[in-house]
Amino acid sequence: MRILLVEDDPTVRNFILKGLRETGHVVEEADNDKDGLFLAVSENFDIIILDRMLPGGIDGLRILETLRAQNNSTPILLLSALADVDERVAGLKAGGDDYVTKPFAFSELLARVEALARRGSAEQAPQTRLVVADLEMDLLSRTVKRGNEKIELQPREFRLLEFLMRHAGQVVTRTMLLERVWDYHFDPQTNVIDVHVSRLRQKVDKPFPTALIHTIRNAGYILRPE
């Protein structure tokens, strides 16, 4: 994937740069708003990672607004030390696609970058059926089958599995699940998400010879055929 990273702090920039390149992405970098905007309009990127506070007190939202005003629809992930809910809403309203607050774990950023890039390519066709290996989900009749066996799921479990299947082959973090499946934006102290995933595993993986949902240490979960 071609990724543009606009971030002024050299330590954070190099950290992200190294991590993304290690995972096989092509990354261009900019440390100020002018270079960032120039690169964003002159080249094609699959995703832009944009810091909100840039040198000279410039808000990254301005680059974002300029790009959106030019009908540039490259997915943009905002990176910010402003953790407030209102700031997050402002970022998403201005046309941002996701919002990660500093400090962050690289695994979280990577998972969100990959989820965003995937969305960019898969959004066009509305799907009615999701298939991963022998696991099948019918979104219209809201039924799930593995092989020939029907799996009964609670509504929330269904939504959780749907999210995992839509992001099959990608790591999804606990925070992503909490935000997207439950629509919560606070950090529960206990391992609530793990418990819900393990319940889902009981139904989707346990009765079958191979497991589809895997835990990625220090990151989250991934659903993939193995």
Add this chain to the structure above:
Amino acid sequence: MPPLAERFPRLWIWWRRAWRFRSAGLSFSLAYGLVFALSAALFLSLLWWHTNGLLERQVDQAVEADARNLGDHWVQDGLPGLVRTIQDRLDLDVEDQSLYLLVGPEGEFISGNMPAWPSSVQRNDRFYPVRIIRAGSKAVAELHAYVLPGGYRLLVGRDVRGRDLLRHLLTETFLWAWVMVTALAIGGAWVVRGIFRRILTSIARTTSAIARGDIRQRMPIVGNEVDLVARTVNDMLDRIQRLMEGVKQVSNAIAHDLRTPITRARARLEDASLHAKTDEELHHAIDRAVADLDHITSVFEALLRIAQIEAGARRAAFETCNLVPPLHDVAELYEATAEERGLHLRVRLPEGLWTHGDARLIQQSVANLLDNAIKFSPADTVIMLEAQIKNGSILLRVADQGPGMAESELARASERFFRADTARNTPGSGLGLSLVQAIAQLHGGRLDLSNGHPGLIATLVLPSVAPPAASITQESFVPHHAVR
């Protein structure tokens, strides 16, 4: 700007400039004095004008009645009758104020007590004020002329020396009265200004003492309208004092509770850098330090969030909402965790729980309470989440069957970083209940903690409101579970 100033902007600027030192007390007392003097002047002028008019009308009416009467005599008895009547009148007039003159067609004197027809009296349809000389002294008379058949002319009048004297006296009295009233007004204004000053000085003295740092000072309550200000100021001071104590407490807590994990992370990293023998050891140390830093971040975020909520900044998102759907949601989130630990989460909620507030924040506070309950409950016990409406309040109760808290700890439980003795060995930051309390206070409610023997009962008290008429059956809180 007052409306007058809009019409005369130049005048207003001049006035503002002239009152470089604008004293509220002086303006107030000046206005008071001015209004007083003006109203006195208006009142006295009106009185003077009316009295004067009355006196004048009285003379005119008397003269007219007199003339009408004389005319009747002329009609009845002719010229001799009229002459006799005039003579009778003059004889009877003890005060010597009536004036008569009857002249013939040629202007010759027939009867009366005036020597000759005054040259200024020409017309016979109005009164003439005429200066005359009577018994050697000057006088002023009001005269009216009447024409009789046969060319005779009659002059009837009154000597108004007495009336003029009275008018003069009245004018003088009123003028003096006005002067006195004005003097009183100025004196009163002075007194008012003094009172005004004394009130302000007492407020200023207290507030300046506070500004110098003595926050324990309070305005005296003296039993008049000033108490209204005094009470408000005192309430404000109470709140400032509480906030200052809060800040002090928080900075102490930060010093202690953030330094500890920071020290730990630092020690781990330094130790690894100096002593780590293998890569594995090094990685392990770094991972632990990262976890410590993440913990610090979460404490930091919780502190900021509490501070933000306490400052009341989150009220913008307030709306009338039904708490039942979000409460079921959050219960569902925790139900799995509870079950995994062998706990039974029982939820008992009524049909509708309407309040005016931020449903997400209330949801988070209930999440914190459930989190606590799950953390401290021994296996195979029950956790209750129930709600009822009582006296216009929503009582949201989370009860566990854990160890509860000592009575002395209950009161301190919602302080920042406070951790009960029984909680020392469980993970947590000691900020959960502080956040719940901040959220409750933001909504004009409170958090009550009590012991349920066994267990802790946390009751969130929130104001209840009537459901909006249009959407009683609709859920106002619909989380958009957009799966992307």
